Amino acid sequence: MSAFWETDEHRAFREQVRRFTAEQIVPQIDAWEADGELPLSLHEQAADVGLLGVGFPEAYGGLETPDSFYPLIVIDELCRAGSGGLIASLLSLGIGLPPIVALGSDALKRRVLPDVLAGRKVSALAITEPSGGSDVANLKTHARRDGDHYVLNGSKTFITSGMRAHWMTVAARTGDAGMQGISLFAVPGDVPGLGRTSLDKMGWRCSDTATLYFEDCRVPADCLIGQENAGFLGIMRNFNGERLALAAQAVGLAQCAYDEALDWARQRETFGRPLSQRQVIRHKLVDMLTAIASQRAHLNELAWRCEQGEAPIAELCMLKNGATAMLEQVAGEAVQILGGAGYLRGCRSERIFRETKVLSIGGGASEVMKDLAARQLGL
Template sequence: MFLPRQSLALLDPLQWPDHTDEQRAIYKSTIRFVEHSIKPNLQRWEQEGMLPRSLHREAGTLGLTGLGFPEAFGGTPADNWSRALVTWGLSQAGAGGVIAGLMSHSIMVWPLAVAGSKRIQSRELPQLLRGEMIGSLCVTEASGGSDVSAIQTQAVACDQGWKLNGSKLYITSGMRADLLLVAARTGAKGSQGISLFAVPGDAKGLSRQPLDKTGWLCSDTAALFFDDVYLPHDALVGEINRGFQLVMQNFNAERLFMAVQALAMAGVCLEESLAWAWSRQSFGQPLIQHQVIRHKFSAMLQAMLPCLHWARRLCQDMDGGRANAGEIALLKNAATRCMRDIADESIQILGGQGFMRSSASERIYREVKVMMIGGGADEIMHELACRQLGVMP
């Protein structure tokens, strides 16, 4: 017996109530982009280990790379839920590497928009927002990522401007980036001695080494080395020794959209395993007819839906400038656990098929850990929440 089915309305933003026409249009255009330009090429990009530059330009033409950023710099202002819908749409490719690689600039452009030099704001920033340049945020080092205040890469003032020495690790789009926003020590130990620098990708003394990883295969990740890299005075972004604050402000949006991505990826797994459960026969009937199997799906929805509503409310809070960093941290933890559990359960339902490279759930399962570590690890998020929400004295 074959049971025809449609995707779940609860997981389809076009069927969610109270979206504006503009939000529906943004979502539809993202889905068209995913279906026509991403899905047919994904397998190849995963093998090649990076996305083509043309994809960034295409996303730029559609307005996806500049969404939510000021018009003055070539962006398109939008509320945070609209940006979340783009994240949800891009996630339908079932490959987190697409979002990581295509949107790596999104975690480094805010400091440039808020505090970059006139030269960078008029030249590089619009190109980043139009997808004509690729950007990377470079904070993590071999000595540690969670403890940003322990950064060892150093920038020293010199006649020409600045001289940069040190290294960075696990940098998304690190092999392709045309502009790197690098956190470096300019002052005393701790968080108050860190500044941000805009480093051109062709700077003399910069070298790059690709890193091999478990998931996000179509997103290039690199170790970067700065060996006497000279930078002009106006490469400094913001005030000297105030870089930590700029980086921290950036983290809220990154974590909120990672949470949305995790939920969307959980949804992709759920849809894949549900389609399988409707068609796969076992003991004379489709899997879904076994109560123990169908209850797995209601349990998945039970875990996802509160997080989804929470994400929407936090997007509104962020629009109003009142989002709590601790709450965003907890949502990131809850959403990435949701992704982990649903990817796991989906593969269980898919059986042997779920262990094959052709299944989206298998790919997403390999991406769980980077979502629970990158952008602020689970343990660090709990600690932040304890501080921000009044748990700690």
């Protein structure tokens, strides 16, 4: 079902992404899950068909679009492969590059963006630390100015694309305690003193995830993104888009699980009748589709409001919580309908079921989202 904002141009682009997903991703996704990472060639292929550059400035190799709905179409169609790790890793530039686009100098943009948008290099965002995730204002990684360099010391963890990233947008403390003392840096992946350790995860298997260690890393001063001690704004501006994207991923993956369960219910026979003819299964499917439709409507509404220039922070927090909780419900029911088949690797619903919790944790845990929404609403 098309969203109320979809035009013929949106639908044509959707078909392009759908075809790319079916031809280039679905046949390989299980192998990439086993490998624990995506090949760099996939980034290049995605760039060639216009997926990576969507929404980024044309001057640096991006693909400027009439509105901001195109990235949501990319996420929705990539979800047909049934892998959240695919989306997290392939589109990690979606959280790594925006602070550079918004705050970076032209020289820094020209140094970083073209190769990443062409798929030749990978971008990551490095904010979360071992001591805390959502409490960004109290991060401990620090950077001190030393001539024409900054010297970074500290660590980051749960960094998506952290093992493969050629550029990392890193938050570090350059000033006093609190949000006013944080700066952002574009850190090259080959900087001396940078160490990386791979993290083994329950889900998002094809998305490489790392802990990063900075030990006297000398980063050129011109890699500072924006002004010193003004990085917190760039981080906060990133969050709204990230939470909208996570909600879109939850909705898309829920639809994928539903479609697989529906197809199975129509084919699988028990006691001489297809599962889909049994009332208990039919009611499950209706409940699943009702939940998906509700969150998709909320997603479309907030995407439209953001496109109009609003920043509905409280509503985006509630959307993320509602969509991720819905995904847990739908994925669980899909596995139940699939029965033993849904417990086997290679089944999309099995993979989605394992991945549900990361969406309710990443981008701000559901408990943090509720507290932030309450504050925004003046409760």
